[in-house]
Amino acid sequence: MRTLYVELCKSPTAAARKSMTGKVLLSLFGRPDLPLSRAPYAAIGLTLAIVKYAGDVLLIWYATGVRWTPFDYLDPFKLPLLHRVENAQFGITLILMLWMVPFLWIGVVYTMRRALDAGWSPWWALAFFVPYLNYGLIFTLCIWPSSDKYAVGERGRTPVHGSPANSVALGIAAGVVFALAMIGVAVVLKGAYAFGLFLGTPLGMGILAGYFMSRDYDPSNMDFFFVSLAANGVAAMVLLAVAFEGAICIAMAFPISLLMTYGGAYVGCEIAIGGRAIRRPAASAMLLIPLLTLFEPAHIGARQLHVVNSSIEINASPAAIWPHLIEFQPIAPPQEFMFRIGIAYPTRSHTDGAGIGATRYCEFSTGAVVERVTTWDPGKRLSFDVESQPAPMVELTPYKDVEPPHLHGYVRSKQGEFRLVALPGGRTRLEGTSSYELDIEPETYWSLWTSASVHAIHMRVFEHIKHEVEFHAAQTSTAPLQ
Secondary structure (H helix, E strand, O other): OHHHHHHHHHOOOHHHHHHHHHHHHHHHHHOOOOOOOHHHHHHHHHHHHHHHHHHHHHHHHHHHOOOOOHHHHHOHHHOOHHHHHOOOOHHHHHHHHHHHHHHHHHHHHHHHHHHHHOOOOHHHHHHHHOOOHHHHHHHHHHHOOOOOOOOHHHOOOOOOOOOHHHHHHHHHHHHHHHHHHHHHHHHHHOOOEOHHHHHHHHHHHHHHHHHHHHOOOOOOHHHHHHHHHHHHHHHHHHHHHOOOOOHHHHHHHHHHHHHHHHHHHHHHHHHHHHOOOOOOOHHHHHOHHHHHHHHOOOOOOOOOOEEEEEEEEEOOOHHHHHHHHHOEOOOOOOOOHHHHOOEOOEEEEEEEOOOOOOEEEEEEOOEEEEEEEEEEEOOOEEEEEEEEOOOOEOOOOOOOOOOOHHHOOOEEEEEEEEEEEEEHHHEEEEEEEEEEEEOEOOHHHHHHHHHHHHHHHHHHHHHHHHHHHHHHHHHHHHOOOO
């Protein structure tokens, strides 16, 4: 890299300078296997930071009306950034998640290249994922002098000897072992579904798989995809076989896991290429991720209160609807796909007593939600706090009564409310609000699934009440006079 800059400065002709400029640009952006000196690393990093910050400001302001400042990145109660748009529209949340991906990828790859140029192990790039430590790492690499320890000439891969299938199989096996170890550390030892588990596990799984398959073999893009898919598939089958997890949650986690594993495989491949002179075992460097997971706080940011709002219009007065909020008759078996595969669904409700302090029981397919009434305004508003709740789902597994740890205490319903709003023509809008907390990271990703389930629960109850009320009104209007 330094040689290219020297040649560029010495080139006497415009054509030569143009040719050398092309080589410099290729080394910066087209060759992720080349070391990167501190000046371009700092310049590229500062440029990308400005672009990323501008995008964050615009998206957060549009979604929430809140101004995002550079100091907010240092505030532990505002991490992760996605929590700032918790109650925004799904599209904005998804855009912000996708907006983060390329910067994360570029940051890891360029940090790895800078580490090689500085004479550090490329495994230091993993620290890019550690909050606060990544700032110190970036600053240090911006000022650390270059070294010839890992010169370009030392970094070529040796010719392939033996079957590529062996390299791929070794990569898959290494990734699966790492994933199971991470689950053991995070869930069994610590009992936490935090960032280290859901992001560190697939990332580390991909890095190890890509590293081991690339040491003596030159993989293609399809090889990366295959090893990522196979590693996730084998890990999922092991979890199912030992009755530790069910198919529903594995399916929910699969998209983000496959994406992170695929990206990690590229990083592992680059480490294998760039670190040919490094003979230390890869496993020793990968101990960084489970150790960080073990000491990771349960919540990097403040716990969020997730709110779901739903509504329906009913051809009846608020007074006619009110009794059905207090108690509604059994609902027919569900037709919705999510309920038929195991997500808990409401079946009926009844209330003991009347007024503030009354106890409302909403029966679900997995048990009863016990609610204490806090607002009792007949024909207008019914509010309650949730005192206890059953499991949010019944997992799909080959075994009977398998209950993974996350089914108890990691999704907590907090409050609920019904409002009746009178509309012209004797109609009423029934509005429902539910709030809940999650102890599973990343909250923004899992809240998409949870909020969709809560909304489906709302609409199942609302459609049933609408049918009950309108059917009763029709029967009453057509009844013969005595």
